[in-house]
Amino acid sequence: MATYESLLEQEGATQSVPKSVLRDVASYFHSNEGELFEKSNVTAQIAEELDIEPELAKRAIDNLALDSVDPVVQVPAQSGPHVGVISYRERDYYYTHVDHNDVLGKQKRSVCAACVDENVTLDEVRHYTRSEEEYNREEARLLLAAHYYVSHDTRSIEEIIQEVGIDGATIPDSPTVQSIASIIDIDEIDIHVPVNTGASLLSNSTAGGNILISSANGSDLDITSLSTTGPAGTAPVSNGDGTLSMVTVDATQEKTLAQALINL
Numbered sequence: 275m276a277t278y279e280s281l282l283e284q285e286g287a288t289q290s291v292p293k294s295v296l297r298d299v300a301s302y303f304h305s306n307e308g309e310l311f312e313k314s315n316v317t318a319q320i321a322e323e324l325d326i327e328p329e330l331a332k333r334a335i336d337n338l339a340l341d342s343v344d345p346v347v348q349v350p351a352q353s354g355p356h357v358g359v360i361s362y363r364e365r366d367y368y369y370t371h372v373d374h375n376d377v378l379g380k381q382k383r384s385v386c387a388a389c390v391d392e393n394v395t396l397d398e399v400r401h402y403t404r405s406e407e408e409y410n411r412e413e414a415r416l417l418l419a420a421h422y423y424v425s426h427d428t429r430s431i432e433e434i435i436q437e438v439g440i441d442g443a444t445i446p447d448s449p450t451v452q453s454i455a456s457i458i459d460i461d462e463i464d465i466h467v468p469v470n471t472g473a474s475l476l477s478n479s480t481a482g483g484n485i486l487i488s489s490a491n492g493s494d495l496d497i498t499s500l501s502t503t504g505p506a507g508t509a510p511v512s513n514g515d516g517t518l519s520m521v522t523v524d525a526t527q528e529k530t531l532a533q534a535l536i537n538l
Contacts, residue, residue, distance in 0.1 A: 291334045298324050299334040303346050303359045310349055310356035343385045343399050345371035367465040368418045373403070382409040386418050387467040388426060412460060419463045420455035438462040
C-alpha cells in the first residue's frame with residue numbers, strides 16, 4: 275500500500291504537470307468528444323503523439339480525470355478504466371459538460387469560467403451540478419451570472435440592476451448570489467469570459483485543492499471503515515502546489531474528508 279513517504283521516493287512522483295501539457299492532453303480528448311478511451315492504451319498513444327514521457331502523459335490524464343470541474347472524466351468498466359470527454363459546450367461565461375460520478379452516476383455540470391482562470395483550489399470554483407433530470411439551464415445561467423456580478427463587477431448593485439435587472443426589482447440589502455439571481459433578467463446578461471479548453475487552476479494543475487475520492491485517482495479508501503478505528507485505506511492529498519500524494523487515511527480524519535467531499 276502506498277504511503278506519502280514511499281511516493282516521495284519515486285522519482286517524479288510529485289512533480290507538477292506543466293500547464294501546456296495539460297492543455298494539449300485535454301485538447302486531445304476534446305477533439306475526440308464522445309469517445310471514451312481505454313486508459314492504458316490512450317496513455318501510450320498521447321505520449322507518442324505529444325512526444326512526452328509516458329509517465330508525464332499518465333499524470334496529466336490522472337489530473338484531468340480526477341478534477342471535479344474539468345470535462346475529461348473517467349468511467350470504470352469491466353475491461354478497465356476509460357477516459358474522455360462525454361459531452362462539452364462553451365458558453366459566454368461558463369462551460370457545461372457531462373460528468374461521471376462513481377456513486378451518483380451521470381451528472382450535468384456548468385462551471386464558472388472566470389473562477390477556473392482566477393483561483394487556485396477547487397473549493398473556490400463555483401459550479402452548478404445536477405442530475406440530467408434535475409438540470410435547469412436557465413437556473414445555471416442565472417446563478418453563475420449572479421456569482422460573476424457579485425465577485426467581479428466593480429459597479430454598485432444599483433448600477434448592475436439598472437443594466438440587467440427586472441423592471442421594478444427591489445435592491446437587495448446584501449449582494450448575495452441568490453439575491454442577485456432573483457432580480458436579473460437572463461436575456462439582458464452580457465458577460466464574456468474566455469473559456470480555456472482543459473480547465474487549469476492557478477496552482478498549475480487541474481487538481482488544485484480538495485480532490486474527489488473515486489476510482490479516477492487510484493484511491494482504495496473504504497468509506498465504511500471511517501466510522502471505526504484504524505486505517506481505512508489511502509487517498510490523494512494536495513501538496514498545496516498543484517501536485518498530489520497518496521496518504522494513509524484513518525477514522526480520525528472522517529470529519530475532514532466528509533467536509534472536503536461536501537465542498538466539491
